[in-house]
Amino acid sequence: MLDLIIKNGTCYIDSNLQIQDIGIKDGQIVEIGKIESESKNIFNAKTLIVLPGCIDTQVHFREPGSTEAEDLNSGSRAAIIGGITGVFEMPNTNPPTSNKKEFQNKLSLAKKRMFCNYAFYFGATPKNQSELSDLNSLEGCCGVKLFAGSSTGDLLVHKEEDIEKVFLNTSKIVSVHSEDEDILNQRKKLAEKGNVLTHQLWRNEECALSSTRKIVKIAKRLKKKAHILHVTTKEEVDFLSQNKGLITFEITPQHLTLISPDCYQNLGTYAQMNPPIRGKPHYDRLWYAIRNNYNDTIGSDHAPHLKENKEKEYPNSPSGMPGVQTLLPVMLNHINEGRLKLDQLVKFICENPVKIFGIKNKGFIKKGYDADFTVIDMNKEIEIKNENIESKCKWSPFNGYKFKGTPVATIINGEIKMKDGKILGDPSGKPMKFN
Numbered sequence: 001m002l003d004l005i006i007k008n009g010t011c012y013i014d015s016n017l018q019i020q021d022i023g024i025k026d027g028q029i030v031e032i033g034k035i036e037s038e039s040k041n042i043f044n045a046k047t048l049i050v051l052p053g054c055i056d057t058q059v060h061f062r063e064p065g066s067t068e069a070e071d072l073n074s075g076s077r078a079a080i081i082g083g084i085t086g087v088f089e090m091p092n093t094n095p096p097t098s099n100k101k102e103f104q105n106k107l108s109l110a111k112k113r114m115f116c117n118y119a120f121y122f123g124a125t126p127k128n129q130s131e132l133s134d135l136n137s138l139e140g141c142c143g144v145k146l147f148a149g150s151s152t153g154d155l156l157v158h159k160e161e162d163i164e165k166v167f168l169n170t171s172k173i174v175s176v177h178s179e180d181e182d183i184l185n186q187r188k189k190l191a192e193k194g195n196v197l198t199h200q201l202w203r204n205e206e207c208a209l210s211s212t213r214k215i216v217k218i219a220k221r222l223k224k225k226a227h228i229l230h231v232t233t234k235e236e237v238d239f240l241s242q243n244k245g246l247i248t249f250e251i252t253p254q255h256l257t258l259i260s261p262d263c264y265q266n267l268g269t270y271a272q273m274n275p276p277i278r279g280k281p282h283y284d285r286l287w288y289a290i291r292n293n294y295n296d297t298i299g300s301d302h303a304p305h306l307k308e309n310k311e312k313e314y315p316n317s318p319s320g321m322p323g324v325q326t327l328l329p330v331m332l333n334h335i336n337e338g339r340l341k342l343d344q345l346v347k348f349i350c351e352n353p354v355k356i357f358g359i360k361n362k363g364f365i366k367k368g369y370d371a372d373f374t375v376i377d378m379n380k381e382i383e384i385k386n387e388n389i390e391s392k393c394k395w396s397p398f399n400g401y402k403f404k405g406t407p408v409a410t411i412i413n414g415e416i417k418m419k420d421g422k423i424l425g426d427p428s429g430k431p432m433k434f435n
């Protein structure tokens with residue numbers, strides 16, 4: 001007897017949409033086709049699209065340290081409401097996840113508290129190289145996170161010789177927050193009190209490009225893989241499109257949707273993040289990257305901060321905005337408006353994360369693969385409202401936006417954990433496995 005059958009869905013299989021049934025047993029896909037066998041659980045997916053489980057490869061869930069803004073449980077609830085079946089969570093917590101003890105602590109905090117599957121980044125510091133060498137044997141570790149410029153938290157590795165040591169000492173991929181610390185320090189005086197529009201002047205294009213050039217130079221010289229997170233400038237798009245291979249990069253949904261100066265006029269410090277939302281020429285070139293598949297992933301950089309902190313006067317206001325719940329509605333709406341195709345999105349949030357980070361058994365609807373699915377309705381219209389944000393921070397930069405296309409069910413390890421916006425059952429996410 002099968003545990004679950006997804007019936008008559010339009011399923012994304014072998015890069016095509018095809019109407020099939022999917023049979024699930026013990027958390028895995030065991031049959032695809034016209035299924036005659038029985039199950040107590042049937043999910044009728046007629047008229048719906050069944051995608052492989054979508055993975056958000058950049059979220060900050062704030063536990064331990066700032067659990068008033070988010071914790072692993074609340075962040076994972078926001079994820080599954082948003083159709084996300086797995087997350088890579090960032091190490092800039094308090095204390096940071098930069099030693100084995102803290103890493104194991106995160107794994108135990110996640111157990112039976114996270115609804116979605118998960119992996120954690122190991123944070124690099126100038127002094128923890130000896131910790132980085134055996135990360136391949138560490139359960140649930142997706143890679144090393146390196147902050148080349150300061151952002152939220154204390155993690156920072158900005159000297160070239162220290163960055164080199166991080167790459168040399170790990171066989172995991174190094175994902176980089178790429179802003180140049182020296183330039184950030186030199187330009188900090190440009191951040192004008194009370195004027196969030198100056199955020200992009202302080203953290204300017206040169207600051208991003210200079211760091212990205214440095215990282216690419218080091219990674220290529222050492223023949224190591226680097227993943228540049230949240231790329232925001234046209235200069236980086238042009239540079240990175242000439243340096244594909246060992247180097248991969250991410251773009252966020254907010255940089256593909258919000259544009260300066262309007263976003264700062266509308267949202268004030270709620271639009272403040274690192275690296276910043278920039279003007280139309282950058283926005284256009286990010287879309288040019290998407291059209292040409294220059295970027296490899298789309299990640300939300302879900303960075304919840306409490307409203308009371310976001311409302312502090314700039315630059316005392318923290319940088320970051322939530323996004324794990326809205327990644328799919330935002331991007332599905334872009335698909336409906338003709339800016340990208342569904343098969344591209346599947347590459348960016350299912351297939352490429354699997355290839356780049358070496359996740360085992362996920363990213364594709366195939367026999368023997370894990371039964372993680374994101375079920376979407378491309379015609380359903382929704383309005384994002386702060387009150388419906390599952391994250392503890394209870395706000396979204398997209399409050400009031402109407403989107404067409406939204407997740408309607410999230411199936412994780414063969415169990416329906418979200419249906420029609422309702423969370424079902426208990427948290428049973430598992431650590432992802434890596435090659």
Ligand code: DOR
Nearest residue numbers: 151152273274303319320
């Ligand atoms: O704006 C940001 N906020 N950028 C980051 O890189 C970190 C994040 C956070 O953790 O708040």
